[in-house]
Amino acid sequence: MKPVATIILAAGKGTRMKSDLPKVLIPVGGKPMIHHVLETVKQLQFQPVVIVVGYRAEVVQAEIAGVSATFVRQEPQNGTGHAVQQAEPVLRQFTGDTVVLYGDVPFIRPETLHRLVDVHQKENATATILTVDMPDPTRYGRIVRLPNGHVARIVEHADASPEELAITEINTGIICFRTPELFEALQHINAQNQQGEMYLTDTIEIFSRAGKSIRAVKIEDPFEVMGLDNRAKVQAAEAQLRARKVWKDTP
Template sequence: MYNCAIILAAGEGKRMKSSTPKILHKVCGREMVNIVIDVIKKAEINDINVIIGRGADAVKEATKEREVTYSLQDKQLGTGHAVMCAREFLDGKKGTVAIFTGDAPLITEETVKKLLSFHEEGNYKATILTSIVDSPSGYGRVIREKGEEVLKIVEHKDCTEDELKVNEINAGMYCFDIENLLKSLDKLDNNNAQREYYLTDVIGILKSNGEKVGALPIPFEETMGVNSRVQLAEAEKVMRKRINLNHMENGVTLIDSENTYIEIDVEINNDTVIYPSNVIQGKTIIGEGCIIYPNSRIKDSIIGKNVSIQSSTILESTVGENTTVGPFAYIRPESVIGKSARIGDFVEIKKSTIGDNTKVSHLTYIGDAEIGTGCNFGCGTVVVNYDGKDKHKTIIGNNAFIGCNTNLVAPVEVKEDAYIAAGSTITEEVPKGALAIGRAKQVNKVGWVEKKGLNK
């Protein structure tokens, strides 16, 4: 059976009060429309057409890596009109088209597969996803015949007293036989108060032609649409719970899962322990056996196994196994920290490579540098990488010792096994095994305080 999909993504989203198209707002780090596309593709539907409208160029840019096609709905005249705009996508196809909405990101792969199977096995011309809810007020009711087939969908305001008692609601997602859908679209009209073309009217058209229509109930949370910032937060909460549950089931310990914020693309290996108030973003990969103490942010980084991170920020960088970071360290993009290294409190690393077993314990800035293995940096070291116009590189060899309060004025190189005396400003190459002293000679002026009358 040939399957394809349409995603309705042209809505204006006025209630979001945003210059960003509604479907491009993110849930757990990924745009809502891309979440829906990815779920559909995981369900093995690869021919996907996105109906775009407001912010069409931005939507195309955000989805360009997903290999989808687009149809333009330049005027928002209802869901039926949106599908009419995809007629070129559907023409000539035979099989099933599944229709989803780009602002309902909580639909799951399992539900998509179940919908397709239910539709095919029941030999239905249309199948509606529905939910059973305790309080259906405001939702369109799904009215079934005695044989469990769908008779019609009735909007809340049009329900009879008996129909108002029905608690099965329309989720706004469907499967259709393509040929029957196209024929039904030709019969749609906008003879209603909103002067719009409703996709739900297709159900009535199919039933008047004697066709079978099925309905598949699914959990209500999967049908939740996002039309406001409040609903966006609700969707984020549900998705975050799913993500965290998945990590825990895979062997990750979350001390307080309700206050741990892990985005959708993050990978975490087993036996890692994550404390609350951590934010882990992007395509971060965390190895096994790590401990992430509270109040850290990690984005688009690779963390090796058995790493300890405490109250620190790591962005677009790599940290080797058995390394400790923090507290209050800041590892900026394009940094590579080696194995068994120590990046301590109030240390900032920028676009630098730090070798294995190197210790940068506290109050130090390293920028645009290449640091060897087994080095030791004393407190207060600064790599002076910027001359006011250009950035310059510092190279430090293996096993170098950098004394406290040292300034390394780039471009400069410190050879392996060299020592630098505390308080030095280094502007020239330091040879292998040498001791460099770059500071003024101490002078003691005896009696100076009394002479100046500064005694207290």
């Protein structure tokens, strides 16, 4: 496997958590949720690791001070594309691939990320998106495919047409990119959308229009990519963990 860097997005405040703690430090499964992500990255030996912090950055950095990573700040928080842009000074000379992960998506398995990168590198793709069919895709970006089955773009829920809202295959947010092309594409995104944010997903349409190779790896288990952005989801995740017990150790 070629070298793989990781960008972990951990800047969010987590308003819906109703806590002063940064969202990624909310405990789940007996530890702050970002620790699950860091353990997975460590198992895979992805390096370098860049962690994008923002809200109460010092608290997040103090909690994970022992990890081998570079911290960068996102201020203000202006979307996922803007967040990833903050890592460019660290990765400017890096010519391998980069996987974008999220500090509040703690249950992604090492095996899944290994498969994502393996497909990406074997297919010589510019970007490879981790997707899943979601029974209720509300709030998630939809995967819009070309007639040949290749990915054309990702449309965010707020910007989707009625036809696109009917799509159940969603973007998990976890994407493997060729690093130089990622940062080149990020120079061409903007915040002209319903949310007024710079979407990382806009890079996919840029690649598609340029004729770049975009692939998707679909997983079966939505729990792996469950984002924990409110207390109800944390409680649901705890219940799932109890039911699954040592699920992370099961291939």
